Amino acid sequence: MFRRIGRFAVHRPWLTIAAWIIAAVALGMLAPGLKATNDETEFLPSHYESVQASKLQDKAFPHTDQAAATIVFQRSDGGKLDAGDVRDMTKISQGLGAKHYKLVAKVVTAGDKSVSPNHEIGLAQVVATTKNSYEKDLTDSVKKMREDGKELLKGTHLKMGITGTAATNLDSQESSGDTDALVMSATLLLIIVLLLAIFRSPLIAILPVIIIGVVFSVALGLIGTAAAAGGLKADPSITAILIVVLFGVGTDYILFLLFRYREQLRAGQQPKEALVEAVARVGETIASAAGAVIAAFLALLLSTMGMMRTWGPSLAISVGVTLIAALTLVPAVFSLLGTKAFWPSKAWKKQPRNRLANSLGSVVAGRPGVMAVLSAGVLAVLAIGAFGFKSDFNTQSQLPQKLESVQAAKDMQKGFSAGQSDPAMVYLKSKDGSPLSKSTVDAFAAKLSAIDGVDKSHPVTPAMGLHDSVAQYSVVLKYESTDDRAIELAKGPLRHTAHQAAPQGTQAYVGGTSAVLTDIEKAVNHDYKVVFPVAGLAIMIILALLLRSLVAPLYLMIAVALGFGATLGATVWLFQDIKGKDGMLFMLPVIVYLFVVAIGTDYNILMVARLREEVRRGVSAREAIREAVSRSAPTIASAAIILAGSFGVLMISENSMLQQMGFAVAFGILLTAFIMAMLLVPTITSLLGHKAWWPGHQDAPREPAPLSHPGHRHEGRQAVR
Template identity: 65%
Template sequence: MFGRIGRFSVNRPWLVVAMWVIAAIGLAILAPPLKSSTDQADFLPSHYESVRVSKLQEHAFPQQEKAAAILVYQRQDGGKLSEADKAAVVKATKGFQDEKYKTFKSVVTTPEAVSKDGEMALANIYSTKKDVYNEDTQKSVKDLRADRDGLLKGTALKVSVAGPAASALDSTESSGDTDAMIMMATLVLIIVLLGAIFRSPLIALMPVLMILVMFTMAQGLIATASDLFGLEADSSVSAILIVVLFGVGTDYMLFLLFRYREHLRQGQEPKGALIDATSRVGETIASAAGAVIVAFLALTLSTMGSMRAMGPSLAISVAVTLVAALTLVPAVFSLLGTKAFWPSKAWKQAPRNRLANGTGALISRRPGLIATVSACVLAALAVGAFGFKAEFDTDSSLPKDLESVQAMADLQKSFSAGESDPTLVYVQSDGGAKLDPAALSGFRKKLEGVEGVGEVSPAVPNPRGDVAQFSVVLKYRPASEKAISLVSGELRDTAHASAPQGSEVLVGGTTAVLSDIEDAVNHDYRLVFPVAGVAIMLILGLLLRSVVAPLYLMLAVGLGFAATLGSTVWLFQDIKGENGLLFMLPIVVYLFVVAIGTDYNILMVARLREEVGKGKSPAEAARLAVAQSAPTIGSAAIILAGTFGVLMLASNTMLQQMGFAVAFGILLTAFIMALLLVPTVTAMLGSKAWWPNHRFDSPHASGASGPGRAEEPDAADDTVRV
């Protein structure tokens, strides 16, 4: 099959290139815009309590609104507000109201909105839009910020804007700059590394141009799929999509180009060499891509909408990359011929690779020692994973210099920690009867007795009297670990147990949403990890026709996952002092390191199987496989790790954590696992590694070679023949 695909692409290059360009342009023009959401509550399924609270609130208190943004007034010198300052706050707030911003229904303040220390006053902004994260509301925040200097002129005040709409605006603007920076840094990195590997400007530039076509295709397909199936992408998907396409796309091109160059060195004509290269590495690339795709699709089992949206998006991008690697890449290099390698002459003769040969020889002589040392290094790094703490406040990942982040930090200094965003408790009668005020008063006292609760407002009944609302101010910051533990534990337990007779109690609000997200993520850990692991093992089993090899490969990658997470914990929590790591980081690391890192294990084990199939002893096969595969695995891993490592340049700590974790995990997978641990374990297991395939049980003496130097391995002969 892959031979037929190669012949079609190589013999009809202009047709293939035209089809790709037309499809990319068509999707760019016709595809709907990609929707995005930054509201964490949007990503929870409807059965969670915090989501049920939102629906109850809409039904019982339709007139009640949550502020889209908050104006935080302070004196410029940091002192207490005078009576004149308080009057200026009222006047400025009325001025903002009179400006009639597009989506702002009202801007209001009250005398009670002054902090107890007298240093701060607040005003709430209410939107005409139910979705406070929409673009029009963000534009209104931007316009208000532009007008504030004029409205505060002649006063001693300054005002900052915090709240959901302001955070969304700052996040969007920060993300836009980040995406552009990541795209540029990734392009420069790939061009420089490809140029250094092949010493050819055309090979350095052509993959980048092809990946840009793939990126356009993938974005159009993702937007179309999102529109058809109602998915909302998380705001960080675009940055991740860039590095996935460029990293994985470059990997697959390297697999093909190295084998193409090998056939050229053997004297084949360019078109024939390209067809043979596509035929030989097609199954390997397809298997590697298949492992990545099924791992990403496992995210559709997640209870988190953000992960369910990310999974198909990334799976689509890898599928586009796979098709391009087998069609577009051969077509383009068919048109270029050997001119693609100009001005380098290295494609004519294979250089010696002393480092790869030396590593292979060492592995052949001391497999037990190398396996032990490799496993110990990974195990030592994995110890850090026990200190992992999940951070569920995604706003905490935003740069600290953003206005909305600074304003919220200032607000929480003058007001009690939970006052800016209280937890909401609702009591609803079962049959629609009116609630008993005395029972509600007793329920309130029960809530006030919970350790960690600051204040509980009196019951506020709805017009029908069958639902009552309590605002519960916690002593902790709403998104903190203590607040989440309190709401998910004692507060909810007490509220449910103390429900007045004939009523149901529901606990909601931001802290409750984060508590439910924590529960959803723990569910995903228990479901997504095993499903993705089993799916990848099945692909490995089909490729290798073995039961044993996939088992120890997945055990090795699992150890690599733990080592990656442990290293990230040590860097960001212990060294940089972060409160915790992004709550979904373990899932992202697991999928990227296990799935993408499996590419290198596939290359290595398939090469080992090939050498054993030629009659080599297990030790000799390991030596030759490492000597032959090290240059490709090393080059591909450095480029892939570099593209993910670019995320560390972002100001968003979530992307920094993700960039380091995946980049470091890829390097561990390539250089310790694929090049050291996997070949040594395979050599020690011998024919047992391929059970129940008995084809490799008895190596033929005539095909074996001594333990000396490798049989002139081609530094480019690094892809596997399967």
């Protein structure tokens, strides 16, 4: 089948290329765009309490103004605020409110009542007309407010900073935007430089970038169409991760094909014949690798997290498009260029020495037992660190400390509780819709106020809903809403007390950021137990179909699990034990799963497929291992360095979350490529011998070992037994 696909693309290149260009242009012009979905509660199923609280708020308090940001005032000389400062604070707030920013209802301060007991800090609330603090118009308004505030501060003794959810979102978006541009630039540079170094051809260095650009356009159009027509949920936040995935798997598949194309040319085949043979030889490998990645991504549909469910199909579509492009568009383009693609290099005409790859192949083949023990030992030792993994849901603490929202939040805590700007929201609802009595409402408020961890300086004052059957309580905690202590408080004492204190005939719901993060923690823990095993089983089935074996997929998945643990363990040791972080990004295991396990499996598949091919030639076990490693090592190393390098750039970011992500993925990909794929997998296969292919006979010779095959040294034609 793959030979037929390759023959069609190679012999009808203009038709193939035209089809891709038409598809990219048509989808780019006609496909609907992706709509933003940034409310955390939209990512959770409706049975979670925080979601129910949010829906109750929308129904009973539809017109309640939302405090989207907090302006923090203090004297520029560090002194205490006096009566004149309070008047200036009020004047500045009124001046900002008079500018009528988009989605900002008002900017209010309560004068002396907004000043902290120690008279060091004063506050003003930026009240929004939207609940979604991610709205671009709102964050743009906060940005303008910061600039306008500088003018209004002139002539006063005050300085100000803006914090709160909208301000934090603004700072996070701007800092990550710079990082996205940096990652994209570094990825493109790495691909171009590395391909130029490998093939010494400017065309081959540039063409993959152009091809992946076309693939990205088609994939994004298909995702937008599926989102509009098929009910698929996706939003613009998927774009950044799509770029990384497409450059990762796209470069892998292009390199798999180009290395084999060059190998066939060196064996004496004509360009078109060599290209068709390359597609025939690695087509099944690429399809299997893509199938494993697609299966892993589709397993995210079982997630209880809406964000994960939106990622799954979108990423699967993008990998599917990349697979089709690798088997059609890439051969078509290189069919037109022929050997001119390698200009000005003549290296494709002669066999390379590849001393390092050949030496590695000889060592792995000569001492498989020793190499298996050493490589497995390294992974096992690193994996021990994974047992110390601790989730950290405080994403704000991982932002660069120089950001205004972070500094203003710290300044606010000099006079107020950390939870002042984002309180927990508790709702008491009558089950039968009857009005709640004042005594019931007040008694419930008193119970909430008595909870250890609630700021006693801010009384829990109830507000009544539209029909007096729902009461809302704003509960200010002593900790920031994203702090681990606030999350534990929402998960334990706050919810327990609210549920227990709800009088007969009523029901209590705890919402707000801390409660949302509590429910996200539950959802993530559930997903780890469901998604990972299902994805592992799907990948095993694909490997079994590729290799026609039940044994090889089993030890391959054990190796993958070991690599996953080693990656996570090394990251824990670096950031928790060496750098002293309290915890790790709670999404880190999912990120390692997506980029290291799913995409990194490509390298294992390439190695085992090449090993099977060498075994089928009828050579000895040692020769098969040596050839598979020496032939595959350059391809795997090049692809891994490109992918790892693009993520490694994240480590220069000031955001601890991005640093963790960058190190984990970069280190995990290199570990998968250089330890697992090049050492552990081939040595285990060698040690198992014929048993590795049970119950099939994939090691049975399919063709005689050609004496003229360049670069081969034959030690017999006995298959591995």
